[in-house]
Amino acid sequence: MVAIAIYARVQSVADERDHLRDYANWTLERAQLSVDAADETFKQLATEQWNSCSDAHIDRMRELVVNSRFIDGLGYLVDGRIACASWGRSTGTVSIGAASSLLSDGTSLHLDARSQMIGPTAMVALSRGSYVIFVHRDRLVDVLTEDAMTLGLTTREGALIAIKSGLPGSMQEGRVPPSSPNDIRATVQDADFEAFGIADTAQIQQRLMKHLWLLAPLAALTSAILIALIIWVSRQRMSPRSELQLGLKRNEFIAVYQPIIELASGRCIGAEALARWHRPGGAAISPDVFIPLAEDNNLIEQLTERIIRVSAGELGPLLRGNKDLHISINLSSADMASGHFLRVLQEVLPQAGIAPAQIWLEATERSFIDVERARTILDQARARGHPVAIDDFGTGYSNLSLLEALPLDTLKIDKSFVAAIGQDASTSVVVAHIISMANNLGLAIVAEGVETREQESYLVHAQARYAQGWLYARPMSAEKFTSFLQDNARTDAQTLTPAPGTV
Numbered sequence: 001m002v003a004i005a006i007y008a009r010v011q012s013v014a015d016e017r018d019h020l021r022d023y024a025n026w027t028l029e030r031a032q033l034s035v036d037a038a039d040e041t042f043k044q045l046a047t048e049q050w051n052s053c054s055d056a057h058i059d060r061m062r063e064l065v066v067n068s069r070f071i072d073g074l075g076y077l078v079d080g081r082i083a084c085a086s087w088g089r090s091t092g093t094v095s096i097g098a099a100s101s102l103l104s105d106g107t108s109l110h111l112d113a114r115s116q117m118i119g120p121t122a123m124v125a126l127s128r129g130s131y132v133i134f135v136h137r138d139r140l141v142d143v144l145t146e147d148a149m150t151l152g153l154t155t156r157e158g159a160l161i162a163i164k165s166g167l168p169g170s171m172q173e174g175r176v177p178p179s180s181p182n183d184i185r186a187t188v189q190d191a192d193f194e195a196f197g198i199a200d201t202a203q204i205q206q207r208l209m210k211h212l213w214l215l216a217p218l219a220a221l222t223s224a225i226l227i228a229l230i231i232w233v234s235r236q237r238m239s240p241r242s243e244l245q246l247g248l249k250r251n252e253f254i255a256v257y258q259p260i261i262e263l264a265s266g267r268c269i270g271a272e273a274l275a276r277w278h279r280p281g282g283a284a285i286s287p288d289v290f291i292p293l294a295e296d297n298n299l300i301e302q303l304t305e306r307i308i309r310v311s312a313g314e315l316g317p318l319l320r321g322n323k324d325l326h327i328s329i330n331l332s333s334a335d336m337a338s339g340h341f342l343r344v345l346q347e348v349l350p351q352a353g354i355a356p357a358q359i360w361l362e363a364t365e366r367s368f369i370d371v372e373r374a375r376t377i378l379d380q381a382r383a384r385g386h387p388v389a390i391d392d393f394g395t396g397y398s399n400l401s402l403l404e405a406l407p408l409d410t411l412k413i414d415k416s417f418v419a420a421i422g423q424d425a426s427t428s429v430v431v432a433h434i435i436s437m438a439n440n441l442g443l444a445i446v447a448e449g450v451e452t453r454e455q456e457s458y459l460v461h462a463q464a465r466y467a468q469g470w471l472y473a474r475p476m477s478a479e480k481f482t483s484f485l486q487d488n489a490r491t492d493a494q495t496l497t498p499a500p501g502t503v
């Protein structure tokens with residue numbers, strides 16, 4: 001806005017200067033008309049060859065003055081003195097003084113011409129040969145001005161010839177008004193004269209307003225673009241914590257659902273809710289990046305709350321109509337430490353008409369750092385009816401002791417073990433052992449990351465109960481999960497194929 005205001009002022013001054021230059025040019029033209037008229041008159045009289053102050057000569061001079069719009073008096077010189085003139089033989093006290101400058105056509109310009117007939121300072125004189133022509137000073141700057149401005153005419157050497165309006169007293173001083181910071185001036189020249197125009201800076205107010213009105217929308221638009229750019233840049237430069245906070249505040253986190261399949265029947269028994277971050281601009285960030293970030297910045301509990309609320313909102317009707325269906329919610333160590341998610345579930349589930357048994361809680365081994373605290377929270381959860389699963393089993397430490405120490409219902413085998421089936425003999429054996437051990441402990445088993453029929457057959461043979469993976473479906477929106485369930489209800493487990501368009 002400031003730049004536009006400065007630009008508007010600079011432009012207004014430039015416009016005013018152009019305006020003054022036009023007037024100065026007209027002033028030059030106006031002065032030149034008098035010089036041309038004088039030239040014509042000198043030439044005319046030279047051809048007529050008068051040589052005395054006869055009545056006919058005086059009449060002729062008077063006739064020439066009367067017929068010219070540009071000259072005011074004409075005198076006949078004998079020995080440098082005016083012997084007679086267009087107004088008669090009585091010349092009174094008329095003097096033309098010494099020539100101030102010589103014009104390009106050979107005419108002498110006298111700025112000190114004085115005549116009692118017209119006034120002491122009103123005349124300038126032009127002389128050539130035996131004649132002198134008087135011109136009223138005002139006539140030389142007789143340009144119709146439309147605004148308050150000062151117009152002036154000087155010789156090429158800078159001696160003031162005439163000035164009009166604007167600066168009273170300048171004529172008495174007999175010099176060009178000195179420049180001041182408050183005025184704008186323009187000067188033009190031709191072979192004989194220099195003309196100038198001066199305006200006060202106050203004169204440009206109107207122009208300034210005009211420019212400002214024209215430029216204001218541009219300034220507003222530019223400012224808006226700049227502000228948007230600044231917001232965009234600062235967003236780019238935000239700390240990860242601020243970005244996550246903003247993302248949570250703006251509900252940029254959504255949930256997608258990956259179906260969990262009962263291996264024996266092919267029936268979909270539920271889905272795991274997985275967080276996705278839909279950032280403005282479409283940049284995708286993997287949960288493997290933002291989940292640890294949220295955990296490190298104490299924002300994971302807010303994210304868990306958001307996923308619970310979104311899942312209950314989106315899948316509430318589906319869960320109300322199908323009491324065998326469940327949704328698994330992922331928990332982190334901070335959730336396990338505070339138990340805040342239990343309060344959220346207690347508030348949300350009754351409102352949505354969802355039974356606690358329909359919300360499974362998945363906690364990774366990492367979240368059981370404080371085993372005693374974890375046990376307390378999980379006991380509370382189970383007491384309310386939530387089944388509890390240990391997630392990514394096999395990727396952490398002290399697995400077996402955890403299985404015994406914690407109140408668990410389900411064990412989820414990490415996808416890295418499932419991926420090794422048929423590839424790495426030793427790991428495949430571990431999978432079989434985990435499944436058998438879990439069965440012995442009375443835990444239900446969900447194998448994660450099942451991608452091939454070969455893995456599926458192995459898991460069926462090893463007596464895993466449930467499976468989750470791209471073989472059945474990728475994580476999908478609530479809407480697509482609803483259609484998936486309808487299809488699943490109609491289709492035999494063996495013929496299930498990945499749902500199209502899943503995310």
Ligand SMILES: Nc1nc2c(ncn2[C@@H]2O[C@@H]3COP(=O)(O)O[C@H]4[C@@H](O)[C@H](n5cnc6c(=O)[nH]c(N)nc65)O[C@@H]4COP(=O)(O)O[C@H]3[C@H]2O)c(=O)[nH]1
Binds near residue numbers: 286304391448451
């Ligand atoms: N290669 C392969 N991958 C498969 C297959 N089937 C499923 N997956 C991926 O395996 C991950 C399963 O979730 P997870 O083990 O709980 O692992 C999750 C979970 O630990 C965490 N996470 C996701 N959402 C949440 C959340 O809301 N809260 C918490 N605390 N953690 C979350 O981020 C992890 C990664 O999530 P995703 O990227 O969604 O990755 C998901 C899923 O997209 C398959 O057949 N092949």
